Amino acid sequence: MRIRLLVPIAAVVLALLYLVPQLAPRPTDSQFDLEAFGRIPVSAEGRIKPLDTVARNTLMRFGGKQTIRDDGRKIPAIEWLADLLSHRTSPANPSTTVAASLPIFRIDHPDLLDLLGVTPEQKKNRFSFDELFAHRDAITRQAGLAFQVDAKKRGPYQRRIVGLYDTLSRYIALSRYDTPYAVPPLTANEQWRPLGEMLMDGSAGSDEAAASLTAIFNAYAAQNSGEFNDAVADYLRLVRADLPGATRKAGYETLFNRMTPFYHASALYVYAFLLSSFAFMLTSLSKPDWARALGRGAIAVLVLAFFIHTIGIISRIYLQGRPPVTNLYSSAVFIGWICVMLGFVIEKLFRLGIGTIAAAAIGFVTLVIAHNLSSGGDTMEMMQAVLDSNFWLSTHVVCITIGYSATFLAGFLGITYILLGVLTPVLKPDRAKALARMIYGVICFAALMSFVGTVLGGIWADQSWGRFWGWDPKENGAALIVIWLLIILHARWGEMVRERGVAVLAVAGNIVTSWSWFGTNMLGVGLHSYGFTDSAVFWMLTFATSQLAIMALGMLPIALWRSTGVRAINQRSPTPRVATTSA
């Protein structure tokens, strides 16, 4: 009896033991109040954000990481930005600055390494600005050649050299104060301005904010912590008085950056997945008490993970003032969130532990996908004018994304059906029946949301450019999902497929959905396409291949399935019943 309570409590306590130290502010040995420095609001890429975000996004862009490792020391992004903006001289080498000698750029392409005179044996892929700048002539020449080719027709090398050139320009723009627009409008009718421009035309001295910013940088360059901390505090007070909203949001964003809710949620999803898988194994080994106790533990951890995931989504909504899905990154985060929610519903209805497993697995995978989509820089970028409509973003986009989520969930359940059925003996008839019901129910839900979402998209298009349906690739992608779901439903109603047929078709739904979600963007056609990377194409093909393999497994003759219990239901009855629409 006691394990019913003890196991879940122990599971949650373990999770909290991991979580709490991560969320607490990290003590630093630095005397500089860099946390406060990071909260300074600036305007970059059209929105107001804290310097902390600028620092993290820039490092993500340059090297795919938010911290720098140098001689075994971990340097936070904001410290690097302080070094860069203050042009602090390197103590080791007075002819250069600290920032320029840190290895922040990651370069992997062999031809680029060759250009930089690095051989593969050296295993070097991180470079400092100084190291790259030494090759500026070669880089400029190569980039110049590549720029003459139309952007869409550039080869991998050309794309990368242009990328490297852009990266270096970005670095230089930062160090010259051209970006971000750091000087705030302290009176009405003013706009944000870049500090660099004001230093050039000499107006920086007479502007209170610009002078104050310069004082901060000077104090940091001189490594005078007392002066630096006072200057930052003064500056924050100054902007708070005139831009209270922006300052508050920038402060919250800094906190959000530090908390990394999606990272911690994904860690907890792994934990919940292990617990629930273990619980499921125990059920099959007929240890019901332990299985149930562990299952409850898994749900408890999942609730915790979902809670953190939710906080992350709500924070983004607050910071952006937008519905949850605004770009590819946020769609991945949202798909995971919806799948977890649907997983809870399934678990509530069936109590088999499968809903928990699916929720935890999809929650984790989608957050990993989101993380990999974030390397492009700011994940809260501004919207194109035509997309600037909270009403349609919150109806059409949310519906479509929920449709994606449900289709992926159905696909995951289909995979579960196939793998358990073919490889293990644990797919007992009642369990198989329940799984098949889940798949069916989720597909019905997916069909509803996808259809409504697609038509709402059409109505939005009618509202914004007078064409309900333009046969644009993204629209077609959405239509493919709807048609695919309708095929599954009608094939089932017509008894053309049985349990395992629905499972196999649901797995194919994963391919159709990933095509609509990512593949259509890769075509580079249409009004909906976002920018895209090569590695995404690779991952999509890999994913599609894996799904095809699972489908092939599912189509093995039913006599080869190790779960013998499901043979009867999936075999053709000698006289097929007359097809009816009411199933």
Add this chain to the structure above:
Amino acid sequence: MTKWLKPIASLRFTVVLLSLSMVLVLAGTLAQVNHGVWTVVDDYFRSPLVYIKFQLFFPSTIQKIPGGILFPGGLTLGLLLMINLLAAHLVRFRFTWKRAGSLITHFGVIVLIIGEFVTGVAAKEGKMAIFEGGSSNFTEDNRSVELAIIDPSPTDHDRVTVIPGSKLAGARGALTDPRLPFGIRVEQWMPNSQILGPMQATPDQLARATDGLGTQMAATPAPQATGVDNKNDLPAAYVTLLDDSGPVGTYLATVWFTQPQTVTVGGKQYYLQLRFTRSYKPYTIHLIDFKHDKFVGTEMARNYSSLVRLEDPSRNVDRQVLIYMNHPLRYAGETFYQASFMEGDTGTVLQVVRNPGWMLPYVSCTLVTVGMLMHFGLRLTTFVRRQNR
């Protein structure tokens, strides 16, 4: 009757048709990498049959995949799906509350298919470009062109004769018409063209025209725009004007030239212009102000808006309207959308659409949503009740 209807009404037929639709939609998407969206829509989705090349399904790096397949187009599939759906409900029609949701859903789908059909047949799109402070009373359809011959001699109006571009494209020999003051022979027709300035064109290219702007600039054929470019074709033609005694001169007519050129035939002056097909309206729109806001420090558009004055003496209308993104103006069966702008933000481009079927998707969406909610909701509640028992 029922016996005959049964195969047409079968779910198996539904699944086959839906599967074919998937292939068609996929092919129609992939085809847009190399062809314009409108070509694809006409060839794939609004045609009875389409020849799908196998090459489509391979990346462009693997070239020369031979063969293809003749495939039912969107028109055929839409029609068959509709027949299948209607037949199914005829054969199995039996009203019960359990089936009400399904009935409503399918009715909504029929409305949607009809809507797309009406759009395909009846929708008209045009663009209205207006400079700030200027006005316009016509739209241009940038998917087709016309050659306009303008006779300015009547004192109170211009006498305009137009020849549709399709006629120029297929013209053999001289085009003559009693309404035309002279004959026209098409020397070369270019569905899409590139314009070469005086320094870029070779003397031979400039010699192709004997008079007018074509002696300073030349046009060469260009590949037709694809869905990827998101641009439209800019046609051009070399035309020779003929009077009773023979050729008067060869001119370059192209939509690249935004102003008409003067031509003199038989001592009389005319204007000649190849322009996007115009349709004139009973109302006039004046552009008072065009705004194009950007996000601070970026080139990214934050908003476009056109403040216009709508004047229609035939309906006693004279009012100001602000047209901006996601906020079109609906007037006299037409809808005006903020579509684009002129270089340097000097004017606006409005998309003007007349689509008698525009309401149908709204109706369909409502029906399908209600229908599916009823259908699946009923199932879910039955299921949950059984589960709790």
